[in-house]
Structure formats: C-alpha cells, structure tokens
Amino acid sequence: MSMAFADYLFLLAAMGAVTYLPRWLPVFLLSRRPLPSWLIDWLDLIPVAVLAALLAPALLADSAPRALNLGKPELLVAVPTLLFALKTRSLGGTVLLGMFLYWLTGIVL
Amino acid sequence: MADAINYKGNSPCRPYCGDPALTATPSWGTLRKRPDSRGVVSRFLKGQGMDNSLTTSARWRQGLGAAWPICLGYLPLGIALGVLARQAGIDPLGIGLMSLLVFAGSAQFIAVAMLAAGASVGAIVLATLVVNIRHLLMSSALAVYLRGVGPGFLALFAYGITDESFAVNMTRFRSGDWDRWRALIVNQAANAAWVLSTVAGAFLGELIPAGAFGIDYALIGMFLCLLVFQLRGAFHLFTALVAGALSVACYLAVPGDSYVVVAAVAAASAGFLLQRHKRRGRR
Numbered sequence: 183m184s185m186a187f188a189d190y191l192f193l194l195a196a197m198g199a200v201t202y203l204p205r206w207l208p209v210f211l212l213s214r215r216p217l218p219s220w221l222i223d224w225l226d227l228i229p230v231a232v233l234a235a236l237l238a239p240a241l242l243a244d245s246a247p248r249a250l251n252l253g254k255p256e257l258l259v260a261v262p263t264l265l266f267a268l269k270t271r272s273l274g275g276t277v278l279l280g281m282f283l284y285w286l287t288g289i290v291l
Numbered sequence: 292m293a294d295a296i297n298y299k300g301n302s303p304c305r306p307y308c309g310d311p312a313l314t315a316t317p318s319w320g321t322l323r324k325r326p327d328s329r330g331v332v333s334r335f336l337k338g339q340g341m342d343n344s345l346t347t348s349a350r351w352r353q354g355l356g357a358a359w360p361i362c363l364g365y366l367p368l369g370i371a372l373g374v375l376a377r378q379a380g381i382d383p384l385g386i387g388l389m390s391l392l393v394f395a396g397s398a399q400f401i402a403v404a405m406l407a408a409g410a411s412v413g414a415i416v417l418a419t420l421v422v423n424i425r426h427l428l429m430s431s432a433l434a435v436y437l438r439g440v441g442p443g444f445l446a447l448f449a450y451g452i453t454d455e456s457f458a459v460n461m462t463r464f465r466s467g468d469w470d471r472w473r474a475l476i477v478n479q480a481a482n483a484a485w486v487l488s489t490v491a492g493a494f495l496g497e498l499i500p501a502g503a504f505g506i507d508y509a510l511i512g513m514f515l516c517l518l519v520f521q522l523r524g525a526f527h528l529f530t531a532l533v534a535g536a537l538s539v540a541c542y543l544a545v546p547g548d549s550y551v552v553v554a555a556v557a558a559a560s561a562g563f564l565l566q567r568h569k570r571r572g573r574r
Binding site: 190223 | 360363364381389393394406415419420423424425426428430431434435438440442445446448449450452454457459461504505506507508509511512513514515516517518519520521522526527531533534536539543546550551554556559562
C-alpha cells in the first residue's frame with residue numbers, strides 16, 4: 183500500500199463515519215417517538231425480506247461473473263438444512279449440519 | 292449448549308416485552324429522566340439497571356450462546372479478508388484498526404480491493420456508504436424493540452448492527468425472551484470475533500487451508516435457520532419469496548450491492564400491501 187499511515191487513518195475514520203451513520207440514525211430517531219402502526223407492520227416484514235434477499239443470490243447465482251446457477255452445492259445443501267431447521271428449530275444444530283453437508287459435497291462432488 | 296440455543300422463534304409477542312423497564316410506554320418527561328445516557332459501559336459491566344430476573348453470568352451465557360454461530364461464520368470471512376489485506380500491503384495493525392473502526396464485512400472487502408487497485412479515498416468512502424446504506428433498514432426495525440432507551444446505549448448498540456447480529460437479535464426479540472443487554476453482548480461478541488479473525492488472517496492466513504470443515508457454509512446455514520424462524524405465516528412466506536426472486540433478479544441485472552436494499556424494501560412493501568388488502572377485505 184502506497185498510502186501514509188495518517189492518510190490511512192483518515193480513510194478509516196471516513197469509512198467508519200459513513201458506516202456508523204445509517205446504523206445509528208434510525209434507531210436514534212425512531213426509538214424516541216411512538217411509531218404509527220402501519221410502520222410497525224411494514225418493519226415487521228423487513229427481517230424476513232432482508233434474510234431472503236441476502237440468501238437467494240448466495241444459493242442461486244455465481245458471483246464472478248454474475249450468472250444464474252441452479253446447480254450450486256450451496257443450494258443442494260440448503261434443502262436438507264432447511265428441512266432440519268423446520269423440524270428442530272435449532273440454530274446451532276442447523277449451522278453445524280449445514281457445514282458438515284457442505285464439507286461432504288466438497289469431498290464427494 | 293444446544294439447549295441454550297433451542298427455542299421457538301414464533302411465539303406471539305408485543306414489541307418491548309423483552310425489557311420489563313420498557314413495557315410501560317415512556318412519556319417525553321420520563322424519557323429525559325432515565326439515567327441511561329450516563330456510564331453505559333460501567334453500568335453494563337456492573338449489571339445495573341437491567342432485568343433482575345437474570346444473573347450477570349446467565350446474561351453473558353445467553354448472549355454468547357446466541358452469538359457463537361455468528362462468530363463461527365466470521366472466522367473464514369475474517370481470515371480471508373486478512374489474507375487479502377496483507378496482499379494489498381496492509382499490515383495486521385492496519386486491518387485490525389479497519390475492522391474496529393468500520394466493522395462491516397462486505398465494505399471492507401471492497402475497500403481492500405480498491406486500495407490494492409490504487410483507488411482514491413473519496414471513491415472508497417462512497418463505495419462504503421453505498422454498501423452499508425442497507426443498515427438503515429435494520430436499524431429501523433430494531434428501533435421497535437428499543438423504545439425509550441437512552442442515547443448512550445443506542446450510540447454503543449448502533450455500532451454493532453450488522454446483517455448477522457440484526458438477524459439473530461430480531462429473532463430473539465420477537466420470541467419475547469430477550470433484552471437489549473443480551474443483544475449488546477451479541478453485537479460486541481461478533482465484533483470481537485471479526486477483529487480477531489481479520490488480524491489472525493493477516494498474520495497466519497496462508498497456513499490455514501481454504502474451506503476447512505465446511506466453515507464457509509456457517510453464515511448461510513445461520514441465515515437459513517433464522518429465515519425459518521421468521522416465517523410466521525402466509526404474508527411472511529410471500530414476502531420471503533418475493534424478496535428472494537427480486538434479489539436474484541437485481542443481483543444479475545445491476546452491478547454493485549443495491550440488490551439487498553431494493554429487494555427487501557420492495558418485498559416488504561408488497562407483503563405489507565397484500566396484508567392490508569386482505570385485512571380490509573375481511574372487514
């Protein structure tokens with residue numbers, strides 16, 4: 183890296199600031215006033231939407247270059263992992279099973 | 292250990308019931324008088340002003356019990372980032388400082404790649420902002436469970452809002468048996484794991500074989516299970532399907548990282564409108 187340490191620190195401070203602001207502003211503003219019920223209903227759907235939006239490309243698409251891929255081992259492993267999660271509702275168990283099956287596909291496939 | 296993380300994520304619960312201090316809606320007057328804003332850290336360490344039904348050790352045990360899948364998932368990511376940072380000429384101290392000051396995985400990967408390519412400070416900061424704008428959504432959703440909490444706590448808590456801690460804490464808050472102090476432990480444990488694994492990657496990353504023990508699947512497995520916890524009926528399932536389809540479509544069609552925000556906002560709005568429509572129809 184050709185950058186001086188002081189410049190690097192300045193970069194980190196600026197990156198930290200623009201990262202912190204979107205994390206802090208809503209929780210600071212919205213926690214101090216009563217929220218309208220429609221907003222609470224909408225926000226109630228945000229976690230499931232965010233999780234699905236984060237997961238779907240990881241399971242269904244290649245990253246470089248971006249392309250649809252319905253044959254990824256990630257997707258194959260997701261099926262039994264999802265069923266296990268539905269059945270047991272155990273977070274730790276699901277994580278470990280997913281890791282184990284993914285490790286297996288790395289050996290078998 | 293499995294028992295501590297085995298719980299039903301779908302019990303109906305009103306917001307704020309995780310923290311008994313917040314069950315009464317505070318007025319503006321009581322809001323200002325709450326002693327929260329002073330000495331958050333020292334009160335946290337002493338265990339003052341919290342739900343007294345929990346001992347300090349139980350709080351830590353439960354917080355860390357909820358956080359360990361995140362920490363496990365951060366290990367391969369952090370090590371990979373440390374290796375890349377080293378290749379880009381950033382020393383272990385430099386990458387550790389970045390993890391501490393920024394604490395945002397995907398933005399840090401992008402920043403390291405841009406630094407290696409000689410990008411300007413302004414371009415890197417702008418990319419960081421764009422990638423992390425999605426936290427606006429998560430912070431908003433968390434605010435529902437942090438009503439009337441003092442600014443000092445919120446300032447500390449906001450630092451640790453990530454995709455992963457958000458997903459874990461929202462699920463726990465929703466189950467009813469959760470409070471902001473355990474949520475803060477989740478945030479900070481994840482942060483510690485992130486800083487340590489990036490520094491470890493910078494020091495000894497090349498010694499660790501890539502993809503060991505299927506650890507690359509830890510975060511996907513965690514998100515899958517948290518998604519299952521969040522599916523509490525037809526509207527949530529509908530929202531998830533729309534979000535997944537839109538996310539893939541945006542991911543393929545638009546370069547960059549806007550797909551999460553675009554898909555999540557559109558899908559939540561679609562689910563919300565459908566819910567409204569159905570409820571109106573019933574009346």
